[in-house]
Amino acid sequence: MASTEYWNEELETMSRPNLEKLQVERLRKTVEIAQNSPYYSEVFKKNNITPESIKSLEDLQRFPFTTKEDLRSHYPFGLVSVPMEKVVRVHSSSGTTGNPTVVAHSQRDLDQWADQVARCMYMVGCRNTDVFQNTSGYGMFTGGLGYQYGAERLGAVTVPAAAGNSKRQIKFIMDFGTTVIHAIPSYATRLAEVFYEMGIDPRKDTKLKIFCLGAEPHSEEQRQRIEQLFGIKAYNCFGMSEMNGPGVAFECKEQNGLHIWEDFVIPEILDPVTLQPVPEGEVGELVLTTINREAMPLFRYRTRDLTRFIPGECPCGRTHRRLDRFKGRSDDMIIVKGVNIFPIQIERILMGFKELGLNYLITIDTVSNNDEMTVEVEVGEDITISDYTKLQNLTKEITRQLKDEILLTPRVKLVEKGSIPQSEGKAVRVKDFRKNH
Amino acid sequence: MTINQISIFLENKFGRLSEILSILRHENIRVIAATVADTSDYGILRIITTDQQKAFQKLIENKVSANMNEVVAISVDSCIGQLSETIDKFTQSGITIEYMYCFSFNQKSILVLRSSNMAQANEVAQKNNLNTLSEAELINF
Numbered sequence: 001m002a003s004t005e006y007w008n009e010e011l012e013t014m015s016r017p018n019l020e021k022l023q024v025e026r027l028r029k030t031v032e033i034a035q036n037s038p039y040y041s042e043v044f045k046k047n048n049i050t051p052e053s054i055k056s057l058e059d060l061q062r063f064p065f066t067t068k069e070d071l072r073s074h075y076p077f078g079l080v081s082v083p084m085e086k087v088v089r090v091h092s093s094s095g096t097t098g099n100p101t102v103v104a105h106s107q108r109d110l111d112q113w114a115d116q117v118a119r120c121m122y123m124v125g126c127r128n129t130d131v132f133q134n135t136s137g138y139g140m141f142t143g144g145l146g147y148q149y150g151a152e153r154l155g156a157v158t159v160p161a162a163a164g165n166s167k168r169q170i171k172f173i174m175d176f177g178t179t180v181i182h183a184i185p186s187y188a189t190r191l192a193e194v195f196y197e198m199g200i201d202p203r204k205d206t207k208l209k210i211f212c213l214g215a216e217p218h219s220e221e222q223r224q225r226i227e228q229l230f231g232i233k234a235y236n237c238f239g240m241s242e243m244n245g246p247g248v249a250f251e252c253k254e255q256n257g258l259h260i261w262e263d264f265v266i267p268e269i270l271d272p273v274t275l276q277p278v279p280e281g282e283v284g285e286l287v288l289t290t291i292n293r294e295a296m297p298l299f300r301y302r303t304r305d306l307t308r309f310i311p312g313e314c315p316c317g318r319t320h321r322r323l324d325r326f327k328g329r330s331d332d333m334i335i336v337k338g339v340n341i342f343p344i345q346i347e348r349i350l351m352g353f354k355e356l357g358l359n360y361l362i363t364i365d366t367v368s369n370n371d372e373m374t375v376e377v378e379v380g381e382d383i384t385i386s387d388y389t390k391l392q393n394l395t396k397e398i399t400r401q402l403k404d405e406i407l408l409t410p411r412v413k414l415v416e417k418g419s420i421p422q423s424e425g426k427a428v429r430v431k432d433f434r435k436n437h
Numbered sequence: 438m439t440i441n442q443i444s445i446f447l448e449n450k451f452g453r454l455s456e457i458l459s460i461l462r463h464e465n466i467r468v469i470a471a472t473v474a475d476t477s478d479y480g481i482l483r484i485i486t487t488d489q490q491k492a493f494q495k496l497i498e499n500k501v502s503a504n505m506n507e508v509v510a511i512s513v514d515s516c517i518g519q520l521s522e523t524i525d526k527f528t529q530s531g532i533t534i535e536y537m538y539c540f541s542f543n544q545k546s547i548l549v550l551r552s553s554n555m556a557q558a559n560e561v562a563q564k565n566n567l568n569t570l571s572e573a574e575l576i577n578f
Contacts, residue, residue, distance in 0.1 A: 379502045385446040385481055386506045387535060388474075413478050416448045418500045 007122035026291035037081040075099035117150020120250035128155030142245025166194040184338035185218040192229035203231030215338035257322025272330035439507040446502035
């Protein structure tokens with residue numbers, strides 16, 4: 001077997017029987033902790049779940065599912081399982097209309113998260129001699145601090161560039177000798193474009209070695225294009241704020257599936273309708289149970305992401321199963337520029353304008369390497385369209401409110417009543433023309 | 438006096454102007470004045486017809502986004518300085534003009550004007566003895 005370096009060899013190459021034993025132990029411990037959360041103590045009572053009753057992984061079937069709605073309706077701290085004195089950080093999703101989702105972390109959780117991200121970065125070749133640049137948004141976005149602490153744990157030189165300002169990103173890459181970079185796939189292509197516009201060939205003129213791509217689903221074609229543009233390897237990374245953030249699953253050097261860390265979560269792939277396990281290797285909804293988190297454990301959390309386990313063993317020697325590239329979602333959430341957006345967020349804002357009608361259409365397209373969202377909305381009965389200034393101000397105000405809510409600036413287009421085609425059944429609210437979706 | 442003008446929200450979609458005008462034609466309504474300016478996503482078509490109430494109703498029935506507002510139509514003799522003098526009367530009274538359109542023929546000029554305060558604009562017109570036209574007078578001009 002080819003020699004591979006592991007951040008934590010014992011855990012990463014643990015035999016399946018031992019790994020499963022570890023999972024049961026940790027599941028039991030997690031139930032013990034979660035008894036302290038108002039939400040889960042109810043759930044456990046209703047379903048006769050006690051730490052002692054957890055004997056095998058089959059016992060997971062006795063747990064009901066946790067959904068995003070459960071997190072929202074117990075906002076902010078209904079699922080927190082430790083005293084608030086132990087919580088040292090909260091992350092929250094966007095959403096000012098209606099409750100966002102909040103995840104709380106203890107110091108131990110943060111340390112474990114950092115270690116896990118370090119493990120992922122080490123797996124694809126990042127070392128403490130590397131210079132790591134993070135182009136993810138910081139603040140509440142978990143891609144910011146998540147990678148930050150993971151890269152520091154690894155010991156790399158970290159450049160917390162945060163999002164945007166491509167010329168500045170490039171200056172850092174050139175001046176600091178960045179070797180490892182994290183970006184969303186749509187930004188990676190944009191960055192390459194700016195490089196070439198500036199007359200710099202990233203393949204020859206930079207020290208870049210490794211690209212970490214995350215926060216957005218992307219195709220194999222898009223990954224390969226990024227690899228060609230930069231002349232380096234680009235690795236697919238999966239994370240979600242409910243499971244900390246980045247570091248939940250990561251490709252190894254084989255680039256054939258993302259190892260999901262089974263010492264951190266128990267993953268299940270279930271039919272999104274029947275919620276029963278699908279036959280091995282088939283696509284279903286990824287459902288995750290945290291087994292190494294104390295402030296806010298989650299049991300059988302429905303991610304709504306559709307994927308499958310890639311059967312067989314990975315040549316890298318890691319025994320944690322691999323997830324395939326995500327196929328889509330079992331809900332209507334969309335991701336634009338790495339930001340999660342639900343059409344209902346947009347709808348709620350539009351409904352607040354008496355000048356507007358009920359029909360709208362969200363289209364997403366790639367325009368010169370930039371993903372753009374356009375919101376077309378029909379004018380209503382109440383619109384006074386007698387002057388341009390009023391219409392322009394209306395458009396501006398709609399744009400401003402949308403931006404505050406979804407954290408992205410869409411292009412807002414007022415259209416005539418009845419001009420958006422109506423469908424027979426469920427309204428089509430989103431049309432995604434991006435090539436990779 | 439003021440007259441009714443219909444303002445129509447027009448998406449910048451090929452053929453839309455033709456579609457709207459054919460509705461009026463179909464209802465035997467004659468268009469007396471029409472203007473639409475260039476913008477990118479949408480435009481506002483402003484029209485005065487021989488029967489504003491009927492035109493408005495029919496447009497609404499055809500799901501056109503329309504509404505009515507007041508403008509003042511002034512007729513003057515067509516000669517050098519007339520437009521300038523007429524507008525001056527409004528300027529001197531502190532009235533802002535939001536938009537206007539005008540045309541001359543047969544030694545007469547018609548100026549259609551919209552101000553942010555139509556009541557005030559109307560007063561100024563009366564005070565200065567400007568010849569404001571009623572809808573009927575405009576139709577039979």
